Amino acid sequence: MHKKIVHSFLTTFLITFILGFGLLYVSLYKASISQNRQYLMNTVKLVKNLEIDDLNTTRLGDTVKSEDIRITIIKRNGKVLYDNYKNRIREKHLQREEVKQAIAQGTGTCIRYSDTMQRSYLYIADYEEDNQTIVRLAMPFDGLSQSISILLVPFLFSIAVSFMVVFVLSKKMANEIVEPFKDITNTINSTNISKEVLSFHKYNYPELYGITDALTNMSEENKKYLERLEKEKKVRQEFFSNASHELKTPLTSIRGYTELIRSHTIQDSAQIDTCLDCVLKESDHMTQLINDILTISKLETEEMQVTYSHIQVKKLLDSVVETLKPQIEAMHLNVYVNATEFTVFASLDHIKGIFYNLISNAIKYNKQNGRIDVVLKKNQKNMYFSVEDTGVGIAQEDQSRIFQRFYRVDKERSKTIPGTGLGLSIVKHVVYYYQGKIHLTSKEDVGTKITVELPIIVKEIPEN
Structure with missing residues (x-):
């Protein structure tokens, strides 16, 4: 990049210098033509005011000789009345471009190379229609070639000096431009982007703010992403650990009761039935656990095949409460239900x-x-x-994790309370599936309240 900037500066300088010199040359060339043409036109006016015999005796004759100006006076029929070069040049004047222009337009001008004189001339011709006479003047015109040859050495010297100055300045400017990029690179290489957020200095170039801000934002997003991956990794490890533990417990019980029956250690039929009941209970627990795990997995990956239907939620709620009535009575709880009858359009399994x-x-x-x-x-x-209860409540430090899979607040108490530890996690995923909201408020030894809000209302109850 440094070399590219220097090369660009030098190339731009050379192109600009050459173009500037070319424009200057063209401007000076045109100005020189215009000046010499005007001078010849003024001389033509003087010649027209003099008699032919006076051309060599007046000061004008001396002037044109000193400046090597050729004066030719021609009749319309081509006869040459006067030519101060008549002893040296014989030519058909009417065929010349400037003469043709003068006859057609009154005046004519032309620049051309003379093979006889071995140099370029500027010609001016003026036609007097009254006396049918053409006055033509010619003077040597080499353009700016002579001046250029004189100025060539200073020009080359100036371009060499300018080139060196531009080269030094371009290297300095390139260093100033590239230095922030080097600093940005060093900052990126020296920063542990998995743990730190990139932080850059304030540079003198506002254009770099967009780059540094984008890199900082990218670094922040990357750090958050890595933290999320690490968190998810820990959650997965904890999930597999808990899942293994939860599955291992009923399997151990099933195996133990099965071995007791298999070894015929127990002979009493009532005890055998008790063992078999425990095996069935643990089997049901395993089935529920596996179903809950599959439900969460499908909700997370959105692979669950959901069947929507119109649900009268009050009737569904009453049936759920009725199902849980044995547990309610066992705890001697007072349950108060304040429900409004309305219809929603959702999955029955989800709402239940x-x-x-x-x-x-x-x-x-x-x-x-x-x-x-x-x-x-x-x-x-x-x-x-x-749902609001007057139970044990949830500590403040546990409330952020209560919806995680297998997370149970009171580990010691949870051992005596049946459950998979997946219920609230399933609720959370179902709520998010419908793009709803879930809110938890709890205080230890006071109780817990969980509120769910779902945008699934149907205004009119369908007939079918």
Whole structure:
């Protein structure tokens, strides 16, 4: 880049210098022609005011000789009345371009090379129609070639000096331009982008702000992305660890009861039935756990085949509460349901899962003789569902993780409470699937309230 900038400066300088010199040459050339033409036209006027015999005796004759000006006076029929070069040159004057122009237009001018005189001349011709006479003057005209030959050495010297000055300045400017890019490169190479955010100096070039800001933003996004990957890695590790543990526990129980029956250690039929009931219970637990894991996986990857239908949510909520009635009675809980009848268009399994998991958690983590308030209502296009309990509550530091897979707040207490630890995670994924909102408020030893808002309301209940 440094060499490219220097080369560009030098190339631009040379092109500009050559173009400038060319324009100057053309301008001077035209100015010289114009000046000499005007001088000859003025001389023509003097010649026309003199008699032919006086041309050699007046001061004008001396002037034209000193300046090597040729004077020719020609009649319209081609007869030469006067020519101060008549002893040296014989030519057909009427065939000359300047003479033709003068006869046609009154005046004529031409620049051409004379083979006889071995040099270029500027010709001016003036035609007097009254006396049918053409006055033609010619003077040597070499353009600016003589001046150029004189100025060539100074020109070459000046271009050499200018070239060196431009070369030094271009290298200095190139260094100033490239230096910020080197600094940016060094900053990038010396920064651990997985842990740090790129930070650049303030440069004198506003154009670099866009680059540095973009790199800083990219660095921030990259850091956040890596942090998210690390977090997801830990979540996956924890997930597999918890999943293995949760699956291993019922498998161990099933294997233990099976070995007892297989070894005929237990002979009593009632005890055998008890073992078989435990095997079935643990099998159901494993099935529920696997189903929950598959449900979360499909929700995360959006691969679940969802069947939508019109659901009367109050009836569905009543049936869920009725299903959980044995657990409610076992805890001696007071459940208050405030529900409005309306219809939503969604997956029955999804809505039932939200109702079941939230109320089930409110039961399991409640206190004996506690209370549960269930509210189901609508507002325009949104369904609001909230469950509030008077249970053990959730500590502030645990509330940000409560919706993670397998996360259970009170590890010791969770051992005695059945469940997979996936219920709230499923609720969260279902809510996000419908682009809804979920809100948690909780206080230890006071209770927990979870509110779900879904934009799935149907204004009119379909007949079918």
